[in-house]
């Protein structure tokens with residue numbers, strides 16, 4: 001079976017692509033050993049891991065150096081969000097209600113370490129979630145949550161405006177909806193590129209967002225603040241926690 005997988009992969013990637021893929025997979029195995037004995041240069045704010053280097057993200061379609069936490073599999077965007085959350089929810093009491101769409105394992109660990117919060121992870125199916133919910137028809141009363149998180153979710157939704165309206169509806173006055181999505185490389189100067197269908201070459205995404213995501217959030221009835229990790233997190237912390245710059249859209253009802 002493994003041999004068949006490898007033959008199929010070599011056919012898809014071509015010889016040089018396949019060799020590079022195997023080399024990065026092997027390097028990750030060595031890194032796991034180095035991380036056991038090497039100096040602690042990096043740290044994961046989601047799970048507390050410390051080590052010499054993050055692992056490479058190695059997929060057939062996409063590869064990135066020093067991207068993945070060896071323990072909780074967090075990526076830069078999860079670690080940046082965890083730092084933002086740690087700074088912004090620590091002062092809140094035990095009645096703080098959190099709704100997390102498509103809950104990533106690494107961020108669930110972050111919330112599991114804060115049991116006083118009233119946390120609910122939801123997804124279309126029950127796998128890896130506490131309950132089922134469609135983001136375009138959220139099965140909860142209006143203004144039920146103090147914090148709503150939808151990171152890398154709305155690009156999978158055909159009608160993202162309906163999803164944003166629902167995020168605004170369930171967020172309580174004074175609360176926040178945190179929205180992240182894959183962005184165009186020059187997103188500050190560029191409008192969203194709509195495909196009109198779930199594009200197979202872009203992991204089934206309906207679009208890649210530009211700066212006008214903020215306007216879409218405002219059209220859904222929220223005030224929107226566009227933040228970036230580069231502005232929120234100082235360079236030394238970004239280096240230590242392995243965080244590259246990314247956009248974070250904060251919607252607030254009213």
Ligand SMILES: [Zn+2]
Pocket residue numbers: 044045046047048049069070071072073074106
């Ligand atoms: Zn981690």
